[in-house]
Each structure stands twice: as C-alpha cells, then as structure tokens.
Amino acid sequence: MEPVASIMPVIFFGHGSPMNTLTRNQYTDAWRKLGAAAPKPRAILAISAHWFTRGTAVTAMARPRTIHDFGGFPQALFELEYPAPGDPQLAAHVRDLLAPVPVELDHGWGLDHGTWSVLAHAYPDAAIPVVQLSLDGTKPASFHYELAARLAPLRGEGVLIIGSGNVVHNLTLMRRDGAGPAYAWAQRFNEMVRAALASGKHQALIEYERMGEDARLSVPTPEHYLPLLYIAALQSEGERMSFAVDGYEAGSLGMLSAAAGMPAA
Numbered sequence: 001m002e003p004v005a006s007i008m009p010v011i012f013f014g015h016g017s018p019m020n021t022l023t024r025n026q027y028t029d030a031w032r033k034l035g036a037a038a039p040k041p042r043a044i045l046a047i048s049a050h051w052f053t054r055g056t057a058v059t060a061m062a063r064p065r066t067i068h069d070f071g072g073f074p075q076a077l078f079e080l081e082y083p084a085p086g087d088p089q090l091a092a093h094v095r096d097l098l099a100p101v102p103v104e105l106d107h108g109w110g111l112d113h114g115t116w117s118v119l120a121h122a123y124p125d126a127a128i129p130v131v132q133l134s135l136d137g138t139k140p141a142s143f144h145y146e147l148a149a150r151l152a153p154l155r156g157e158g159v160l161i162i163g164s165g166n167v168v169h170n171l172t173l174m175r176r177d178g179a180g181p182a183y184a185w186a187q188r189f190n191e192m193v194r195a196a197l198a199s200g201k202h203q204a205l206i207e208y209e210r211m212g213e214d215a216r217l218s219v220p221t222p223e224h225y226l227p228l229l230y231i232a233a234l235q236s237e238g239e240r241m242s243f244a245v246d247g248y249e250a251g252s253l254g255m256l257s258a259a260a261g262m263p264a265a
Helices: 018-022 026-037 075-079 088-098 113-122 141-149 152-157 184-199 202-206 213-218 226-233
Strands: 010-014 043-053 056-059 103-106 130-136 159-165 241-245 257-260
Touching (some): 018 075, 026 241, 026 257, 043 056, 043 226, 088 103, 088 130, 113 159, 130 141, 141 226, 152 159, 159 226, 184 202, 184 241, 202 226, 226 257
Parallel strands (some): 010 159, 043 130, 043 159, 056 103
Antiparallel strands (some): 056 130, 241 257
C-alpha cells in the first residue's frame, strides 16, 4: 500500500435512529458537511455499535451486503441499499496491524445500519470501499482503546476510520413522545465525555464507569459507547477534537458527533 499525502481524520458519529438515513436534520446535515470537508479517503474502516461479537472480526468480502438489523420501521428503510464495495486487502492489513490479537476474516456480515445510516449522508454515492471491524463484547474498555491505537498507521494510508454509536444510549428510558429536555444524568455524562475529548484526557473516557449512576444510566450496555474509544485512541498528541453536532433525542439518546484531524475551516 502506497502512503498518501493527507493524514486522514478520525470521526465518531452519534447515529441515533435508523430513520436518520431518510431524514434531513441538524445531525444528518452535519454528517454531510464532515464528508465534504474531509480529504477523500481511498477506503473507510468502520467500527459500529451493531457488530458486537465474541472475539474480533473484520469484513473481508469484495461486496458486503446491506444489513437491515432492526424492526418496526417503514418499508422504505428496509428497501434502502448502500452498495459500497469491500476491500479484502485492507481487511487483511487490519488483521496484521492488530496482531497478536486474533482477527477473523469474516465473509458473512456486511454493513449494518450503524455504518450505512451515517455514510449514506457523508458519502452518498457509496463509491468508497468500506470495511467493518467488530467489537469484542467480552473485553473491557481498556482493551478497545489499546487495540484502536494499533490502527494509527491507516491514517497515513488514506483510510478514514469512523466509529458509530451514541455517547448516551438508554432505549428503556426514552421519552416515547419525544417531548421534553434531556435527562439531567444524560447531560452530565455527555458533558463529561465532551470535556475529556476536548482536553485529551482519555483515561477518563476509558474509566467512564467511575461516573457512577450517570454512567450506568447513560451506558446501560457498552456497545454504543465503545466506538468512541477507537476515535479517542487515534487522536494524535496535540490534535484538536472538534464537535460537528451535539444534542439529545427523546431524553436519553445523545447525538454528539466528534472528529480529530479535520482540516481547518
């Protein structure tokens, strides 16, 4: 693989509902602007909340399928396809970078909605190859942060690394009518995360459970939070973290999107 001139940014997308794929709002407009402002990648490596596995795997097929991993949404969402090609060579390179952690070259998954719901806005033509890296659900937050750091060479090889999840993700306590402000615990936890990203204090992000009840309510299960650690781990020393958009939906869903290494506006 030949190195490229631009060091690619790293981006965390707070993806929220799959319906954002079909919607123009403050979040999807911000995702579109991120895609337009970033240097054009030769490939994308995505870490999605929705591929939570035992062990680590990376998609290695030439033509990943579009996975509709949800229920109860309009038919238009199930009919949506994101036909980006895969990149088996990049998958093998990711496996090698992550050694000695064993990484399965997967041919059965594809692109889930954590990936395509945001890329449908950031890169709507689906022309850039996309590879997904799974989240090993048996491992602690520190493992994910340390694993992510090994992916740093990809930033100089034209690969855009994205994480897709939500800093605050509590579906049980969602306000089903969508009305009312965010819960106080959601706001406190989101602000802690935002401050730690802005100051580069990553240990606080790794040890997020020290936030006690705010963390327990904001991150009842870890899969939507862990993709953020991949982006934090890849932030270079002195590199500014910018916040493309922030906000809350239904009281308990945080929509923060953040990026490190974006070109100056």
